[in-house]
Amino acid sequence: RHTADTAVDVPDIVATTLEDAVMAHLDLYLQQVSDYDASSATTNHQKEYVQYRKANDPAKPMLKALYGAPYTDDLLEEVLFPSI
16 A cells, blocks of 8 residues: 555555544544634733733834834734733
């Protein structure tokens, strides 16, 4: 038996086992995607991370030097790291 993108002979037992494993993984992934609820995905950790990034963005000093503090603060607050 040949795989789709190579001309290497693959024993049927290996191909079947691999195909079963890939399909089981795909089924589990699709189930998780269908169960995903975006409204409950936002956690305190995400909010803390966004706050941290606003305060500690590595480009903040450069942006302040180029565009001034008010513009930089608005950019970080409203565009790059809006509140969750």
